[in-house]
Amino acid sequence: MADLMDTYLENRWFVQPNQANNLGTAHGGNVLKWMDELGAMCAMRFCGDTCVTAHLDEVNFRRPVPVGGIALVKAYVYDTGETSIRIRTRVFREDPESGDQELTTESYMVFVAIDDDRNPIPVPDLTVSSDEGEKLLEAALRDES
Known part of the structure; x- marks a missing residue:
């Protein structure tokens, strides 16, 4: 069984001009790509097999990440x-000097584990063995609906 905290990942990207839209903020397509890539890494770490994106719930873009800002993506398995x-x-925008973070984007994603022939395969059960893991699980379930 895999533990939730073993799947928790964070990654940061400096938003560069070539990743921006005409308003000087991170292009939504780049934000989605970063979310999808980190989500896939979480899924593969969880099950130890190749995983593919199967579903993306609604994506809520709450505020932009400006060029020169940091896009911080956090992801973990919750079910x-x-x-x-x-x-x-x-996704959070993170001030590169102060480290202050502000939520910008969020979504729930579903990945499917596959074998070498690209057929779905079973995944292990999720365990939660720490207070931090319980908090993350509760937050995901509460905010999902």
Whole structure:
């Protein structure tokens, strides 16, 4: 069994001009790409197999990340099915000097584990063995609805 905290990942990207839209902020497509990539990493770390994106719930863009700002993406597994893995992804804009963070984007994603022939395969059960893991799980379930 895999533990929730073993799947928790963060990654940061400096938003560059070539990643921006005409308003000088991170292009939504780049933000989605970063979320999808980190979500896939969480899913693969969880089950130890290749995983593919199967579903993306609504994506809520709350505020932009400006060029020169940092896009901080956080993701973790919070639920599983027989072959599916549910991931919570959240993006924050992080001030490079102060480290202050503000939520910008969030979504829930589903990945499916596959074998070498690209057929779905079973995934392990999720365990939660720490207070921090319990808090993350509760937040994902509370905010999902």
